[in-house]
Amino acid sequence: MSAVSVEHLVVRHGDLVAVDDVSFTADAGEVLALLGPNGAGKTSTVDVLEGYATPASGRVRVLGHDPAGERDRVVGRIGVMLQDGGVYPGIRPPEMLHLLAAMYDDPADPDALLERVGLADRSRSSWRQLSGGEQQRLSLAMALVGRPEVVFLDEPTAGVDVRGRQVIRQIVRELADGGCAVVLCTHELDEAEKVADRVIIVDRGRVVATGTLDELRGRTSGEVRFSAIPELDLDALSRHLGTTVTEPTPGEYVVPDPGHDSHLTAKLTGWLANHDVALGDLRAGRQRLEDVFLLLTADESEPDVRRAVVSGRRWRGRGRGRRT
Amino acid sequence: MRALWAQLRTELALTLRNKESLLLTLGIPVGLLVFFSLVDVLPLDDLLGPGDEPVDVLAPGVLALAIMSMAMTGLAIATGFERSYGVLKRLGTTPLGRPRLLAAKIGAVVAVEGIQAAVLVPVALLLGWEPTLDVIPLLGAVVLGTAAFAGLGLWMAGTLRAEITLALANGLYLVLLLLGGFVIPLSALPDPLRRVAEALPSSALVDLVRAGFEGATGPARAWIVLAVWAVAMPLVAAKTFRWSPAR
Numbered sequence: 001m002s003a004v005s006v007e008h009l010v011v012r013h014g015d016l017v018a019v020d021d022v023s024f025t026a027d028a029g030e031v032l033a034l035l036g037p038n039g040a041g042k043t044s045t046v047d048v049l050e051g052y053a054t055p056a057s058g059r060v061r062v063l064g065h066d067p068a069g070e071r072d073r074v075v076g077r078i079g080v081m082l083q084d085g086g087v088y089p090g091i092r093p094p095e096m097l098h099l100l101a102a103m104y105d106d107p108a109d110p111d112a113l114l115e116r117v118g119l120a121d122r123s124r125s126s127w128r129q130l131s132g133g134e135q136q137r138l139s140l141a142m143a144l145v146g147r148p149e150v151v152f153l154d155e156p157t158a159g160v161d162v163r164g165r166q167v168i169r170q171i172v173r174e175l176a177d178g179g180c181a182v183v184l185c186t187h188e189l190d191e192a193e194k195v196a197d198r199v200i201i202v203d204r205g206r207v208v209a210t211g212t213l214d215e216l217r218g219r220t221s222g223e224v225r226f227s228a229i230p231e232l233d234l235d236a237l238s239r240h241l242g243t244t245v246t247e248p249t250p251g252e253y254v255v256p257d258p259g260h261d262s263h264l265t266a267k268l269t270g271w272l273a274n275h276d277v278a279l280g281d282l283r284a285g286r287q288r289l290e291d292v293f294l295l296l297t298a299d300e301s302e303p304d305v306r307r308a309v310v311s312g313r314r315w316r317g318r319g320r321g322r323r324t
Numbered sequence: 325m326r327a328l329w330a331q332l333r334t335e336l337a338l339t340l341r342n343k344e345s346l347l348l349t350l351g352i353p354v355g356l357l358v359f360f361s362l363v364d365v366l367p368l369d370d371l372l373g374p375g376d377e378p379v380d381v382l383a384p385g386v387l388a389l390a391i392m393s394m395a396m397t398g399l400a401i402a403t404g405f406e407r408s409y410g411v412l413k414r415l416g417t418t419p420l421g422r423p424r425l426l427a428a429k430i431g432a433v434v435a436v437e438g439i440q441a442a443v444l445v446p447v448a449l450l451l452g453w454e455p456t457l458d459v460i461p462l463l464g465a466v467v468l469g470t471a472a473f474a475g476l477g478l479w480m481a482g483t484l485r486a487e488i489t490l491a492l493a494n495g496l497y498l499v500l501l502l503l504g505g506f507v508i509p510l511s512a513l514p515d516p517l518r519r520v521a522e523a524l525p526s527s528a529l530v531d532l533v534r535a536g537f538e539g540a541t542g543p544a545r546a547w548i549v550l551a552v553w554a555v556a557m558p559l560v561a562a563k564t565f566r567w568s569p570a571r
Contacts, residue, residue, distance in 0.1 A: 050417050051416075051417065052413065052416065052417075052568065072419075072421075075417055075418060075419050075421075076419045078417065080414065080417040082410050082413065082414055084409075084410050084569070085409060085410055085414075086409065086410035086411055086413055086414025086415075087409065087410075087411060087414070088334070088338055088406065088409070088411055089405065089409055090338050090341055090342060091334070091338060095334065095337070098330070099330050099331065099334045100418060102326050102327050102329070102330030102331075103327040103330070103418045103419050103420050104418075104419060142414070146418070146419075
């Protein structure tokens with residue numbers, strides 16, 4: 001039995017279809033990332049799994065139970081990290097953790113947990129005095145204090161600095177290695193790429209791809225992508241490689257490689273070296289998750305989305321669904 | 325039991341730590357009591373019995389005001405912000421459950437009311453207050469008044485955005501402070517205004533608390549008015565309360 005199972009889930013907010021026929025499972029010991037832009041339906045999905053919302057149709061089970069109908073059988077065994085805190089603004093970190101610890105039968109030690117997320121020295125500060133990253137780390141500790149078997153993390157690293165991200169990723173990894181099922185919502189590709197065992201890419205309420213990172217990236221693109229200074233001589237380069245090189249955004253180049261020519265990258269780097277052009281990055285065969293996502297969610301009606309994503313490395317909201 | 329107790333302690337600690345809430349629940353009532361007992365500017369003559377001092381009328385009124393300040397305004401603002409900060413939503417995924425959360429909130433309100441009484445009664449006695457206690461009707465009035473105002477407060481907190489709740493709970497506090505008969509007798513109000521005021525839970529509560537401290541049961545009309553509010557407002561609040569933040 002999977003720790004979490006979602007079958008043909010549909011969630012509506014009034015007339016709006018936030019989640020449209022989504023199915024997936026998450027097993028004990030794995031980190032599953034729901035990856036997608038803002039408004040893709042991620043939060044609406046976990047809201048149902050946490051028992052907050054009832055689906056318009058479909059079936060969800062957490063640890064074998066209906067989280068809304070059999071709330072009492074589920075709440076003691078799950079841990080939740082909300083996207084926007086859920087903490088009394090005037091409370092201090094140890095107080096919040098001790099409060100939650102009192103609600104579970106066999107809680108973790110709140111003080112040890114504070115130490116683990118690096119907040120032991122902030123015990124005199126109130127929630128509103130904590131930095132964004134510290135607030136996120138407290139929220140993570142709150143999700144863990146009940147020794148959960150399933151953990152739902154909604155954008156756990158939003159607004160967190162590099163060090164904080166490392167701490168959070170390490171804890172998420174340890175959780176899964178300890179046998180917990182972790183469902184993580186994120187719009188950040190890096191995050192999914194770094195912590196997830198499996199990724200479900202959602203877009204506008206629908207699942208567009210599912211698989212391990214290797215499976216997703218292994219969808220070979222039939223092209224080589226590289227970055228360098230903008231406005232290279234495309235004609236000369238195309239002649240040299242015997243194919244048509246394009247520059248979809250300034251400084252980002254695409255070389256078609258349908259036959260997976262093993263000499264193509266060598267020829268390319270040779271040409272760049274001869275022309276004294278420094279190579280930014282180069283991806284042949286396997287793609288970055290970003291490229292996979294763009295390929296899967298390409299939308300002709302919104303040509304600016306692609307550019308916004310590539311240049312900013314962030315998703316643009318798509319206006320379907322209010323917040324995920 | 326452990327969860328309920330932890331929740332109650334947290335609610336109480338956060339209320340007492342909040343300076344705005346202390347000003348509202350203790351500062352203003354004590355200030356009004358002392359000021360109007362010493363400065364004789366209120367038209368209290370209609371209410372004064374033979375040998376009564378202003379404090380004999382003011383002390384029960386201010387105690388009733390204290391109930392409204394905590395059960396309505398204090399509870400509304402705190403709960404409104406807890407809702408908007410997602411605290412209520414977050415607690416919803418713990419084994420605490422709504423009944424125990426509600427019980428903790430009620431417990432915190434009652435505890436603060438106890439603290440208010442423990443401060444206001446000695447101050448009033450020092451100012452020369454000579455009450456004749458009738459405990460049972462007094463407790464009944466406090467319970468009904470708390471239920472009515474808590475219902476009003478939770479109705480605001482559960483339906484409006486936190487900022488609106490803050491403004492409305494404070495605004496309503498000010499309006500009822502003037503029209504509720506807490507310090508200014510209803511007899512001093514112009515006729516149509518007085519009729520409206522008589523139908524409000526505030527004046528009914530003041531009448532009953534005042535009667536309780538005069539060894540009386542209080543007018544039946546006040547009991548009926550207060551009981552209707554005490555049943556209706558919690559029902560309205562329960563029916564309309566939304567736990568998740570307003571979107």
